[in-house]
Amino acid sequence: MSVIAPRALPASIxxxxxxxxRADYVADRSLATVLFLSLRMKRPLFLEGEAGVGKTEIAKVLAASLGRRLIRLQCYEGLDxxxxxxxWNxxxxxxxxRMDEATGAADRDMMERNVFSEKYLIRRPVLEALGGAAGAAPVFLIDELDRTDEAFEAFLLEILSDYQVTVPELGTIRAEExxxxxxxxxxxxxxxxxLKRRCLYHxxxxxxxxxxxxxxxxxxxxxxxxxxxxxVHFVQRLREMDLFKVPGVAESIDWASALTELDKxxxxxxxxxxxxGVLLKYQDDIARLGEGEGARILKEVKAELAEAE
Known part of the structure; x- marks a missing residue:
């Protein structure tokens, strides 16, 4: 998806x-409602759900549709x-x-001001997200927050409270928007x-x-x-089973793409x-479907679809 010029926020649900x-994201009205409210109220949107149901895609679609830059913080264990x-670089x-020392410019205060300047500051996602101009603030995706620890979660809560970060050598950096x-x-x-109380939940x-x-x-x-x-009906039936990891929408799309490549x-x-292996990602689940269970489900699916026609 290409990023267009910044656009106004939607005026209604x-x-x-x-x-x-328009961005090919098929949403129900409840999601559209909470997304609209999040944009209007300027509150973070907290999306919870199983892997592969399209949570991350919502942020991508939002950034592309509004013509905003997408900044993604991919969370993981040990994120600091x-x-x-x-x-700092x-x-x-x-x-x-070393260059200052070699040229004789060894004034300590001057050297400190030189090396602790914006020139040597490496901005990571949080600081980047606070740097948007008014009317063009980026979409800041904090992906898979549950992978981090509670200490980082507490730090993030502070950021979302004031939308500012203090860099000791430079001072406080606040978001213009x-x-x-x-x-x-x-x-x-x-x-x-x-943290959840700061957000609108869906x-x-x-x-x-x-x-x-x-x-x-x-x-x-x-x-x-x-x-x-x-x-679709086969995958829907799999989600009723007690599998280690049932397939998400992403797997349905991948399976359809793969079978189309095979001219099926x-x-x-x-x-x-x-x-x-395109649909399921754990051997125990694949083995279970491979022992005749998959053929049985397919037979039932075909019978249901034939009856519905």
Missing amino acids: DETLEMLG VSSAVYE YAAQMIEI PPIVVITTNRTREIHDA WVDYPDAARELEIVARKVPDANRRLSREI IALDPETVSDTL
Whole structure:
């Protein structure tokens, strides 16, 4: 998706739905409502749900649709301030110090001002997100917050309270306009209530069959219509099973793309068995479907679709 010139925020829930639809994101009205309110109230949007249901894509679509820069902070265990906010370019600072010493410019205060200047400041995602101009604040995606620890979560709470960061050598850097913040979590751990209270909350669930079929049709337009219907209903049935990791919408799209590359126009037991690695990511789940369960589900799906026609 190409980034366009900054655009005005949607003026209604219907405009928000249309904006998402133009970017091929098929959203229900409840998501459009909370997204509209988040933009109007300038509150962070907290998106929770299983992996692969389209949480991250919402931020990407929002940035492209509004013509804003997308800044992504990918969270992980051990994420610290230097990786998330800023750090100094120590190698360049040392070169500057050596050059000053070599030329005789060894005034200590002057050297300190030189090396601790914007020139040597490396801006990480948090500081970048605070640097947007009025009317063009970026979309700041804090992705998979549940992967970090509680200490970083507390630090993030402070940032979202005032939208400012203090760099001891430079002073306090404030956002001219707060960024549009989207926080995602896969719920591998609970996020503290204090941070959630700062945000508007939405649970992103798996779509129903009709909406998922529309998603697949938009994302894989070359896929045969019959094939897409069988894929969606097959995946919907898998989500009712006790699998280690049920497939998300992303896997449905990948499976439709893969089968289209194989010139398939319908599912058959052999094709299902051969391509399960596109759909499922754990061997125990693949083994379970490979022991005749996949063929049985496919037979039931085809019977249901034939009866519905």
